[in-house]
Structure formats: C-alpha cells, structure tokens
Amino acid sequence: MIEREQREITMTEVAVNASARRTEVADLAARTRTFVCEEVLPIEDHHDGDVALAGGDDLRRTLQSRARELGLLAPHGPMDCGGRGLSMTERAGVFEAAGYGLFGAMAINAAAPDEGNMHLLDHVATPQQRERFLAPLVSAEFRSAFAMTEPAPGAGSDPSALQTRATRTRNGWRIDGQKLFITGADGADFFIIMARTSGDVGSRGGGTMFLAPASTPGLRIGRHVPTMDRSMVGGHCEVFFDGLELPEDAVLGEVDEGFRYVQVRLGPARMTHVMRWLGAAGRAHETALDYVTSRRVFGASLSDQGLAQHLIAENEIDLAATRALLDVACVALDSGSPAAQETSIAKTFGGEAIGRVADRAVQLCGGMGVSADLPVARIAREVRPFRVYDGPSEVHRFAIAKRAAKAARVRREEAR
Numbered sequence: 001m002i003e004r005e006q007r008e009i010t011m012t013e014v015a016v017n018a019s020a021r022r023t024e025v026a027d028l029a030a031r032t033r034t035f036v037c038e039e040v041l042p043i044e045d046h047h048d049g050d051v052a053l054a055g056g057d058d059l060r061r062t063l064q065s066r067a068r069e070l071g072l073l074a075p076h077g078p079m080d081c082g083g084r085g086l087s088m089t090e091r092a093g094v095f096e097a098a099g100y101g102l103f104g105a106m107a108i109n110a111a112a113p114d115e116g117n118m119h120l121l122d123h124v125a126t127p128q129q130r131e132r133f134l135a136p137l138v139s140a141e142f143r144s145a146f147a148m149t150e151p152a153p154g155a156g157s158d159p160s161a162l163q164t165r166a167t168r169t170r171n172g173w174r175i176d177g178q179k180l181f182i183t184g185a186d187g188a189d190f191f192i193i194m195a196r197t198s199g200d201v202g203s204r205g206g207g208t209m210f211l212a213p214a215s216t217p218g219l220r221i222g223r224h225v226p227t228m229d230r231s232m233v234g235g236h237c238e239v240f241f242d243g244l245e246l247p248e249d250a251v252l253g254e255v256d257e258g259f260r261y262v263q264v265r266l267g268p269a270r271m272t273h274v275m276r277w278l279g280a281a282g283r284a285h286e287t288a289l290d291y292v293t294s295r296r297v298f299g300a301s302l303s304d305q306g307l308a309q310h311l312i313a314e315n316e317i318d319l320a321a322t323r324a325l326l327d328v329a330c331v332a333l334d335s336g337s338p339a340a341q342e343t344s345i346a347k348t349f350g351g352e353a354i355g356r357v358a359d360r361a362v363q364l365c366g367g368m369g370v371s372a373d374l375p376v377a378r379i380a381r382e383v384r385p386f387r388v389y390d391g392p393s394e395v396h397r398f399a400i401a402k403r404a405a406k407a408a409r410v411r412r413e414e415a416r
C-alpha cells in the first residue's frame with residue numbers, strides 16, 4: 001500500500017515537473033517572438049534583410065547582448081555551458097519564434113552554423129575542447145564555421161569525394177586543401193574542418209574532424225561567394241588550408257570517424273533549419289493574409305476570391321504538414337534514434353513546402369510582393385538555398401528510397 005502511494009506521488013511529481021517545463025518553454029517562445037518583433041524586425045526591415053548592410057558582427061553583438069539581458073540567449077546550449085538544454089522537441093517553438101525575423105536566430109545565438117556546431121561539440125568534444133571552444137560558443141563570445149564542402153570535384157552532395165588531406169607530422173597534423181561556401185567563415189573564431197586522414201577519394205570512410213582557431217597560420221579566408229541570400233553573418237566563403245599545422249588534441253572525436261560525426265551534426269541541424277525557416281515562412285504567410293484581407297479586387301475582398309483562397313489554403317496545409325513532420329523527427333531524435341529517415345523526410349518536405357509558402361505569399365501580395373516594402377520577396381530569396389544545403393532534395397529522396405527498399409528486403413527475409 002505504502003509502496004503504491006509512493007509510486008503515485010513520484011508520478012505526480014514527474015507530471016508537475018513536465019507541466020512546469022512546458023510552461024517555461026512556451027513562455028520562452030512567447031518572449032522570443034516579442035523580442036524579435038519589437039527589436040529585431042525593425043532592423044531587418046530597414047536593411048531588407050541584408051545583414052552586412054545592417055552592421056554584420058557589430059549588429060550581432062548588440063542584439064546578442066540584448067538577448068542575454070532578456071534571458072533569451074542560446075536556449076538550446078548545454079546547461080553546464082550556460083544554456084537551458086532544450087530538447088529538439090522543445091526548441092521547435094522557440095526557434096520558429098526566432099526565425100520569424102531573418103536576424104532573429106542570430107540574435108539569440110541559435111543561427112547556423114554555430115547552433116549545429118554546439119550540438120556536435122556537446123556530443124563529441126573532450127572536456128578540454130568543451131571548455132576552450134563550446135563554452136565561449138554558447139555564451140556568444142565566439143563564432144564558428146563548419147568546413148566540409150569543396151570546389152568540384154571535391155565534397156558536395158557526395159561527401160565521399162572529400163579531397164582535403166590531413167597528414168600526420170611529428171607533433172600532430174598538417175592540413176592541405178580548399179573549401180567552398182563556408183557559412184560564417186569571415187570573422188569566425190574557430191573552424192571545424194573535415195579532412196581525409198585515410199582512404200582514397202570516393203571512399204566512405206577515412207574522414208576526420210579537426211578544431212582549428214581561425215588565427216592558426218596556414219588558414220586563409222578567400223572571397224565571399226556572392227549568393228542570393230544575405231541574412232547570414234560572415235558570408236559563404238572560400239577557405240584555404242596551406243600547410244595548416246594542428247596539434248594532436250585538435251582532433252574532434254576519433255581519427256577516421258568524421259563521416260559518422262557528420263551525421264550526429266546534420267540530422268538535428270537540418271531540423272533546426274526547418275524550425276527557423278518555418279518562422280520566416282509563417283511571417284510571409286501572415287503578411288499575405290494581411291494583404292488579401294484588406295485588398296479589394298473585382299468588387300470583393302481578395303481573400304474571398306476562389307483562386308486566392310486556394311493559395312491561402314495550400315499555405316496553411318504546407319505549414320501544418322511541415323510542423324507535423326518536424327515533430328515526428330524531433331520526437332525520434334529525442335528518443336536517441338539517429339532518425340535518418342524521419343529527418344530526411346522532414347527536411348525534404350519542409351524545405352520545399354517553405355519555399356512554396358514564400359512564393360505563394362509573393363503572388364498573393366501582387367506588386368507589393370516583389371517589392372522591399374513587404375518582407376515576402378526577401379523571405380523567398382532567403383529560404384531558396386535550403387533546398388540545396390544540408391543535403392539537396394534529390395540526395396534526400398535518393399536516400400529515403402534506398403532505406404525504404406532496404407527495409408522491404410529485410411521484411412521479406414524475416415518472413416521466410
């Protein structure tokens with residue numbers, strides 16, 4: 001009897017704690033949205049979402065110090081580094097609220113690539129690396145970059161084409177190679193570099209990750225590749241490694257395990273991109289709704305015209321379906337699964353649905369939709385590259401189909 005009562009009390013405590021946590025997270029999302037709407041959007045709107053024009057790293061520091069004052073900084077960061085340790089499911093609403101503004105995720109220190117790098121370091125870094133790189137990244141003292149993609153014929157959609165080489169020296173490693181499209185490289189404090197330590201180009205193993213302070217001799221930033229998007233601080237840059245010497249303790253995790261760690265980083269990083277871009281797509285849709293409900297055409301409200309209703313309904317469906325698929329993937333990730341299939345599906349559908357929502361919003365707003373007076377054109381511009389990075393849609397479809405076929409073969413074998 002006493003044992004049963006104790007069990008009931010414990011279960012009640014768990015339920016109370018879970019409910020308090022839900023309230024805390026909902027409050028965080030609401031406060032993030034207020035901060036973004038009141039303090040971030042006016043800057044974005046004034047500069048048409050161009051972060052360099054808006055002040056680049058100076059703007060980042062100003063917004064992040066304000067977010068720190070408000071208790072909104074890096075809610076996903078591990079608790080021992082000053083974050084709140086939000087789970088994937090918990091961060092969905094908060095990141096969507098941040099993504100409502102194109103500079104919102106940067107303002108709360110939840111933007112790519114830093115946010116994905118925090119996740120990777122949290123899982124793989126040694127205690128020393130944690131202290132030296134992860135803690136200052138969470139507190140926004142540091143900014144970082146993730147250097148994997150290379151110019152053709154190197155790593156891109158197919159990471160096994162990795163050409164950058166790391167060779168052993170007496171004291172550690174020497175890296176030679178070239179990277180391309182490295183987000184945030186200009187002004188980053190450190191880089192996570194993917195280099196080949198064994199195997200030939202084309203082999204699926206033999207990659208190793210290295211941590212390199214940006215000031216290390218032999219690491220050089222080239223040009224910013226001019227791209228259609230403009231909201232990410234530090235650009236998308238060429239990066240060169242010309243005899244970059246690193247000590248043994250620069251290795252992140254185990255030698256030759258880099259391709260495995262890429263998956264540790266990429267599954268969650270893809271989902272946090274979906275969360276942030278859902279916020280932007282939500283703003284595009286709300287802007288279109290404001291427009292169509294206040295604009296009259298052919299003697300009626302634009303929102304009552306059948307073809308406009310079709311676009312509005314399709315937007316509602318795409319947003320809801322993306323949230324649902326994201327939730328499935330986040331629950332799987334939170335349960336400890338690699339969630340490869342769930343994250344591929346949510347990334348592919350979400351990336352394309354978010355693009356459709358932004359494009360329909362442009363259409364619904366007519367001439368204003370393509371102007372900089374409304375945010376919809378800039379949102380359409382910013383979300384388009386998401387169908388390419390974090391795995392192009394075609395690569396995810398190819399992987400989704402391969403996993404489905406493999407599962408079917410296993411089922412057939414088991415049925416024999």
Ligand SMILES: Cc1cc2nc3c(=O)[nH]c(=O)nc-3n(C[C@H](O)[C@H](O)[C@H](O)COP(=O)(O)OP(=O)(O)OC[C@H]3O[C@@H](n4cnc5c(N)ncnc54)[C@H](O)[C@@H]3O)c2cc1C
Nearest residue numbers: 146147148149156157181182183385388389390392394398
């Ligand atoms: C804005 C932006 C930011 C980025 N930031 C980073 C970063 O911070 N760090 C980093 O390392 N990289 C970054 N990247 C690079 C990005 O990850 C690559 O662009 C992406 O992996 C595609 O590689 P690729 O450009 O070499 O295209 P390619 O490999 O040349 O592929 C070209 C196209 O071919 C198609 N394709 C590929 N495989 C298949 C297939 N099996 N079947 C059919 N079609 C296929 C796809 O449509 C693909 O878009 C960024 C890219 C962009 C655009």
